[in-house]
Amino acid sequence: MTVSHSDTPHAEYPPHFEPPHGSTWKFFFGPGLVRGGWMAGVGFVLGTLLVLALRRWWGWEPYWLTEVILVVGGMVATPIGFLGGIGAFDYWLHYISGRPTRPEDHSGHGARTWRDYFRVNTDHKVIGVQYLVTTFVFFTIGGLMAMFFRAELAQPGLQFVDSQTFNGLVSMHATLMIFLFIIPAFAGLANFAVPLMLGAPDMAFPRLNALSFWLLPIAGVMFLASFIAPGGAFGAGWTGYAPLAEGQPLGQTFFNMGVQWAGASSILTALNFLVTIITMRAPGMTFWRMPLLVWANFTTSLLVVIATPFIAGSQFFVMFDRIMHTSFFTPEGGGYVLGYQHIFWFYSHPAVYIMMLPGFGIVSEVISSMSRKPIFGYRLMALSLMGILVLGFSVWAHHMFVAGMADWLRVPMMITTLLIAIPTGIKVFSWTATLWRGRIHLNTPMLFALGFLTMFVIGGLSGIYLGSVPIDIAASDTYFIVAHIHYVLFGGSVFTIFAGIYYWFPKMTGRMYNERLGKWHFWLTFVSFNATFFPMHYVGLRGMPRRVFDYDSAFGDLNFVISIASFVLGASFIVFVYNMITSWANGPIADANPWRAHTLEWQVSSPPPIFNFDEIPQVVGGPYEYGVPGARHAVMSPAKEAEEVHA
Amino acid sequence: MRKGIVQLVAIGVVIGVLVTLVAVLFQWLPTSASEEFDRIQDIYWFATIMSIVIFSVVAAVVVYSVWTWRVPDDDDLDGPPIHGNTGLEIAWTAVPAILVIALGIVSAVVLSQNGEAGNRPLEVKAIGQQFAWKFEYSDYGDFTTGELVLPVNREARFTMEAVDVIHSFWVPNFGQKMDAVPGIETSILVTPTRTGEFAVVCAELCGLGHATMRAKARVVTRAEFDEWVKEKRA
Numbered sequence: 107m108t109v110s111h112s113d114t115p116h117a118e119y120p121p122h123f124e125p126p127h128g129s130t131w132k133f134f135f136g137p138g139l140v141r142g143g144w145m146a147g148v149g150f151v152l153g154t155l156l157v158l159a160l161r162r163w164w165g166w167e168p169y170w171l172t173e174v175i176l177v178v179g180g181m182v183a184t185p186i187g188f189l190g191g192i193g194a195f196d197y198w199l200h201y202i203s204g205r206p207t208r209p210e211d212h213s214g215h216g217a218r219t220w221r222d223y224f225r226v227n228t229d230h231k232v233i234g235v236q237y238l239v240t241t242f243v244f245f246t247i248g249g250l251m252a253m254f255f256r257a258e259l260a261q262p263g264l265q266f267v268d269s270q271t272f273n274g275l276v277s278m279h280a281t282l283m284i285f286l287f288i289i290p291a292f293a294g295l296a297n298f299a300v301p302l303m304l305g306a307p308d309m310a311f312p313r314l315n316a317l318s319f320w321l322l323p324i325a326g327v328m329f330l331a332s333f334i335a336p337g338g339a340f341g342a343g344w345t346g347y348a349p350l351a352e353g354q355p356l357g358q359t360f361f362n363m364g365v366q367w368a369g370a371s372s373i374l375t376a377l378n379f380l381v382t383i384i385t386m387r388a389p390g391m392t393f394w395r396m397p398l399l400v401w402a403n404f405t406t407s408l409l410v411v412i413a414t415p416f417i418a419g420s421q422f423f424v425m426f427d428r429i430m431h432t433s434f435f436t437p438e439g440g441g442y443v444l445g446y447q448h449i450f451w452f453y454s455h456p457a458v459y460i461m462m463l464p465g466f467g468i469v470s471e472v473i474s475s476m477s478r479k480p481i482f483g484y485r486l487m488a489l490s491l492m493g494i495l496v497l498g499f500s501v502w503a504h505h506m507f508v509a510g511m512a513d514w515l516r517v518p519m520m521i522t523t524l525l526i527a528i529p530t531g532i533k534v535f536s537w538t539a540t541l542w543r544g545r546i547h548l549n550t551p552m553l554f555a556l557g558f559l560t561m562f563v564i565g566g567l568s569g570i571y572l573g574s575v576p577i578d579i580a581a582s583d584t585y586f587i588v589a590h591i592h593y594v595l596f597g598g599s600v601f602t603i604f605a606g607i608y609y610w611f612p613k614m615t616g617r618m619y620n621e622r623l624g625k626w627h628f629w630l631t632f633v634s635f636n637a638t639f640f641p642m643h644y645v646g647l648r649g650m651p652r653r654v655f656d657y658d659s660a661f662g663d664l665n666f667v668i669s670i671a672s673f674v675l676g677a678s679f680i681v682f683v684y685n686m687i688t689s690w691a692n693g694p695i696a697d698a699n700p701w702r703a704h705t706l707e708w709q710v711s712s713p714p715p716i717f718n719f720d721e722i723p724q725v726v727g728g729p730y731e732y733g734v735p736g737a738r739h740a741v742m743s744p745a746k747e748a749e750e751v752h753a
Numbered sequence: 754m755r756k757g758i759v760q761l762v763a764i765g766v767v768i769g770v771l772v773t774l775v776a777v778l779f780q781w782l783p784t785s786a787s788e789e790f791d792r793i794q795d796i797y798w799f800a801t802i803m804s805i806v807i808f809s810v811v812a813a814v815v816v817y818s819v820w821t822w823r824v825p826d827d828d829d830l831d832g833p834p835i836h837g838n839t840g841l842e843i844a845w846t847a848v849p850a851i852l853v854i855a856l857g858i859v860s861a862v863v864l865s866q867n868g869e870a871g872n873r874p875l876e877v878k879a880i881g882q883q884f885a886w887k888f889e890y891s892d893y894g895d896f897t898t899g900e901l902v903l904p905v906n907r908e909a910r911f912t913m914e915a916v917d918v919i920h921s922f923w924v925p926n927f928g929q930k931m932d933a934v935p936g937i938e939t940s941i942l943v944t945p946t947r948t949g950e951f952a953v954v955c956a957e958l959c960g961l962g963h964a965t966m967r968a969k970a971r972v973v974t975r976a977e978f979d980e981w982v983k984e985k986r987a
Contacts, residue, residue, distance in 0.1 A: 269961045343958050349935060350918040350960060437936025443919065444934060477822075479832035483842050508921060508956075510913070510932045510939035513868070517861050524853035531807075531849040532842070538811055539841065541818035544832040548823050556815055563811050567804040570853065574800060574860040576793045576867060580928040583921055583956035647781050649925030651956045654964035658952070702829065733831035 137193025138225055149187020153179030173359060173429050181363040185324045193226045194317045215312070216716040226320065228312035230301050231714065233319050235614060237294025238607070240319075241287045244326050246679070248282035251275045253676050255655075260669035262659045272655040273341030274357065278329060280344035281361065284461065285368040286326045288599045292464035293318075293375050295606045296403045298614060300379060302707035303397050305388025305725065305740065307717040310381040318374035325368035332360035343653060345454070348435035348446040352427050362425040369414045372460075376410035379403050388706070388740070390725030395739075397705045397729040398487055402467025405491040409456045409463070409498065417453035420446055444511055451502035459498045461595060463491060465602030466533055469555045472605050473537050475703040476552040477544030480730040482536040490529035497526045507578045516575050523573040530566055534559065547701075550624030554605035557632050561597025565590060568643065586646030592639040604631075604682070611689070612696030616713045619693060623685040630678035637671035704739040705729050757821065764820075765813035772805050783925045786947040786972065789867040790928025796859055803852055867929075870942055874908040877901070881913070881920030881933040884962030886953055896985050901953055901970040904978035908944045921957035924970050932957055945972040 134140060157178045161169045189195060193214075201207055216222070216229045223236055255275045258266050267275070301309055309315045332339040337355020340346070351358050383404050387396070396404075423434040424446070433439025435446045474481045481487060500522040503515050537559055546552070568590040572578045581587065604627075611619045645661045645668075646652070657665070699708040706723055707714070723742040731737035785791050824830075878889035879901075889897050903909050913922055913933035922941070923930040931941040955966035973981065 269964070273958070273961070273963075341960075347919060347958070350958065353918065353960075441936070443936050477832060478830070480834055480836050482835065483837040486837070486842055508930045508932055509919075510934045510937055516864065520860060521854075521857050524857045525850075527853045528846060528850050532846055534811060535845040536842075538814040538818070539835075539838075541815065541822070543835070544818065544822055545824045545828055545830055546819055546822045547826060547828070548819060549826070556819070559815060560812055563808055567800075567808060570804065570856065571797070571800050573853075574796055574856055576789075576796055576860055576863045577800065579867075579930050580790065580793050580925075582930060583923070644779065644781060648783050649952065649954065651923070651954055653958040656964040731834065733834035737834075 137191070137196055139192060141193070142188045142191030145191030146184045146188035149183040149185070149190075150179045152187075153183025156183075171429075173356060176356070177359060177363060177425070177429065181328060181359070185321075185328075185367060188324065189317070189320060192320060194313075194320055196226075197313055212716075214316075226316045228308070228316050229716065230297050230309045230312065230315060231614070231718075233315050234294050234296075234298025236319050237290055237297055237322070240323055240326070241291040241294060242683075244282045244286035245291075246683075247330070248279050248287060249676055249679060251279045251282075253673060255279070256669040256672040258655060259657075260666050262657050262662050262665075264655055267655070269655055270338045270341055270355075273343075273653070274333065274339030276653055277340050277343050277346075277361070278333075281329055281340075281364075282326065283595070284344060284457070285365065286322065286329070288461045288595060288603070289368075289372060289457070290322055291603050292403075292406070292461070292599075293372070295468065295603070295610065296379065296399070296406075296464055297375070299606075299610060299707055300400055300403055301382060301386070302613075302710070302714060302718055303400050303705050303729075304383065304386055305391060305706050305719060305723040306382060306386035307719065309378050310386055311378050314374055315378050318371045318378065321367050321371035321374070325364045325371065328360050328364035328367060332357035332364075335360060345450065346421070346424065347450075348424055348427065349437075349443060351424050352436065359425060359428065362421040362428075365421045366418055369418045372410050373414050376407035376414075379407040380411065383407075388723050388725050390740070392725075394485065394488075395725055395728055396488075397467075398470035398481060398484070398491075399464070399467035401488045401491055402463045402465075402470075405495045406460055406463045408495060409460050412499070413453045413456040413460070415453075416449050417457075420449040420453070423449075444506070444509060447506050447509055448503070448511075451505045452499075455502040455505065456498045458594070459494055461599050463494065465558065465599050465606075466491065468602045468606040468609070469537065469558055471703070471705065472551045472555040472609050473540050473559075474730045474732070475701045475705075476547045476549065476555070477541050478547075478732045479540055479544040480728070480732055480734070482539035482542075483532070484728065484730065486532055487536055490532045493529035494526060497522055497529070501526065504573060504578070507575050508582045520573055520575050524570065527566065527570055527573075534563060534566070549608075549621060550619070550628060551605045551609040553625065553628040554601050554608065557628065558598060558601035558605065561593055561601060561632075561635070565593030565598055568593060581647060583651055584646035585642045585650045585652055588652050589639050589642035589646060592642070596635060596639070601631075604628075607686075609701070610707075611686075612700050613707055613712050613714070615690050615693075616696055616711075617689055617693035618696045618700065619689040620685050623681055627678060627681040627685065630681060631675065634671050634674035634678055638668055638675050641668055704731060706740055709740065709742055757817075760821075761813060761817045764817050765809050768812050768816070769805060769809035772808060776801055776805060784947070785928065786924075786926040786945055786949065786951060787928060788944040788946055789942065790926070791946070792863045792866060793928045796856070796863055799859060800856060803856065807849075867942065870910055871908050874910040874942065875904070877903075877909055877911050879911045879913050879922050879933065880916065881922065881955065881959070881966075882916040883918065883960050884955070884966040886920075886922070886955070886966070886968040888968075890982070890985075893982050894986060898985065899968060901968060902978060902981050903943070903945050903970065903972050904975045905945050905948050905972050907975070908942060911941050911943065913939045913941070918959050919957050920955050920959050920966065923954045923956040924951050925954065926951045927970075930956055948972045948974060 154175050157175055158169050214228050217232045335357040338357055340354060340357040340361040342351040342354050346361055383400060426432040427434055427436060433441040435441045435443055470481055501519060503511060503519045504523045507516055608619060608624055641664050645664055650657050650661050696712045698711050723740040725740045727737055727739050729739050782794055785794055876891045880887040887897050888901050889895055913931055915933035915935045920933045921930055922933060927943045929941050929943050931939050949972055951970040953968040953970050955963060
């Protein structure tokens with residue numbers, strides 16, 4: 107899977123970074139995964155000693171308390187040790203300790219061999235690929251878990267797993283898909299595309315960017331490690347409602363702390379995007395000339411920065427209740443149970459838009475360039491993103507219509523929820539109008555974009571049912587909800603992620619994916635997706651609650667069908683992985699601009715030069731001026747042809 | 754162009770008919786056994802008609818556009834530079850706004866009707882505890898049962914209590930659901946309209962036995978109910 111240009115470094119590449127094999131000293135003490143490994147161990151020991159010393163100091167028996175040791179030693183000190191070990195803090199520590207700053211030699215920038223993808227790298231393009239590969243690993247794990255519990259659900263009764271394992275699998279599936287796949291996969295695509303689209307050489311804070319990537323696998327490993335905790339994985343759902351979460355076995359702590367690392371990763375990336383988008387636009391790139399993907403990531407980043415601290419808070423409070431015996435959410439101590447849900451959903455509803463708006467951006471890029479037409483109503487498209495951003499903060503309690511919250515809160519929350527349909531509708535109608543009289547190229551990215559368009563409408567419409575309080579009272583907490591969120595997050599978000607991967611694949615790798623396999627992947631996914639999730643609306647309305655391993659035998663046949671369809675859906679992913687790996691290794695060399703798109707990332711070679719632009723582009727017009735005679739988005743010298751780069 | 758419009762409408766009608774068949778040929782909702790669920794089903798159909806129209810419009814335009822304007826891969830021309838149409842944009846902002854506000858008003862009315870307790874409803878306390886429901890009939894001297902028995906056509910007010918974690922009281926055929934939350938009291942109204950046996954299901958994940966936390970609800974005639982109460986109190 108060597109990147110194709112590895113054997114012929116670009117002319118501007120700085121001297122090759124010495125691989126750490128040279129000397130034993132460097133192997134063990136140079137920044138990298140080896141040092142990361144042993145420094146993680148050192149971190150654990152230091153953290154543990156700190157806890158023991160403090161408990162001894164205060165005379166708190168017993169000195170050894172597993173859950174506290176686990177949190178401080180295992181989930182704080184170990185990751186910090188690991189990050190220090192791989193070199194995420196090297197430059198900053200050097201600076202803080204007052205030593206003379208090293209001149210930046212860019213040795214940690216860009217990828218020359220596959221090894222460069224496994225270390226702290228400051229190149230936004232490398233980080234983008236790191237994000238995507240990592241998130242797809244977790245997507246695979248989360249998907250396999252879904253296969254596993256679908257096998258369990260194929261018949262009523264308990265067949266393969268015990269109920270704690272079942273609850274753990276369901277909770278882990280959602281947690282990985284949300285925190286380790288959809289949110290960071292979008293961050294990865296944006297990491298790759300946004301600086302290029304802005305005409306910038308990199309993100310505003312490349313070292314912070316590298317750090318925010320490396321926080322992510324820490325969160326993922328932490329979630330998964332809960333399976334080996336005594337008592338099993340966290341099983342209170344990805345929503346982790348108190349007080350159930352507070353009485354869960356040790357595994358729940360892994361969730362409480364994993365969310366902190368994933369959240370920190372999100373927040374740092376979002377800050378980086380905001381600063382990059384505000385300050386690093388090329389000359390002439392006004393806000394009204396930015397591609398909609400950039401707009402989408404701008405709004406998403408605002409959502410992340412404002413909302414994410416709330417979930418961090420909610421999980422800290424649960425953890426404090428668990429290990430410090432506070433009573434934020436325990437009524438016996440004067441706590442307020444519903445307080446958890448309010449804080450949790452104040453993040454987790456905006457999180458739905460964090461998981462959708464970047465997809466809106468991707469689809470705008472794909473539909474416009476594949477229809478060869480300007481996006482219909484560009485300004486209203488950007489403004490409706492802002493509309494969703496603002497309204498998105500005023501609807502959180504629609505997740506709590508049956509939770510027992512104050513009655514008067516329900517109607518206002520219903521109204522704001524229904525109003526979100528308006529900006530969302532504007533976007534859907536504008537995409538369809540963009541298709542109208544276009545010259546439509548029905549290739550894989552476009553198929554996924556159109557698949558998104560139709561499936562997301564279904565998800566949006568079932569959202570309107572649920573927005574209406576009386577219907578929600580009947581349908582809440584049932585499989586109807588499961589169907590709804592999968593139409594929004596799979597038919598919506600995942601389809602756009604696939605669209606984005608196929609669309610930028612030639613730009614990322616310099617090679618073309620296999621179109622035939624891509625189409626097979628789409629149709630298999632599209633059909634089996636509907637066969638899996640559409641019947642769930644039915645079983646839900648008819649009376650099957652969610653998160654159950656056993657159910658009324660009347661739903662047996664339909665659940666069997668759903669399970670079979672879900673295995674086909676899982677199998678369709680193999681086609682994608684095969685296509686990606688073989689095309690990355692030896693697909694045909696891609697042109698600089700295979701889609702003849704106007705945005706800036708397509709005006710440089712595939713893959714782009716190490717600092718993106720040999721000369722700073724001058725932006726002179728909008729990004730989607732297809733069909734306008736003589737229109738240009740930017741003035742710059744033409745891209746070096748791909749052959750030249752690969753020669 | 755006129756021929757095109759006819760084709761577009763034809764595609765829209767075909768999709769609309771197919772989706773309508775899916776909506777009516779299957780019985781998507783359980784048989785309603787309460788006044789509250791009757792009203793909810795009315796809004797459900799309102800939302801369904803709205804959804805069929807919107808889905809058919811979007812799907813028809815997508816299918817028609819791809820069918821009509823698809824070009825071969827090597828085509829290198831651009832489409833017409835249409836940047837927008839203010840009238841159209843106002844229309845598709847205003848029409849959905851009217852539709853969702855109408856739905857909101859209908860929903861708010863039903864919500865308030867379903868929340869209005871009449872004169873002296875039957876008071877039932879539903880107590881959720883891992884992993885069983887208990888019902889207390891405070892009007893009849895506080896006896897407790899594991900089976901829910903209700904007289905038909907008499908409004909019942911359920912007051913929910915949770916002993917340990919959050920549970921959710923749900924009878925699919927009543928269309929009503931409410932969480933039982935530790936530390937606070939919640940309530941919901943049900944007016945059964947149909948005698949028979951129904952399932953009480955816990956709808957909020959409450960731990961290991963969540964899936965098995967079920968009880969039986971029996972709706973009986975007034976006379977049978979009085980008989981049952983007498984038996985229980987004896």
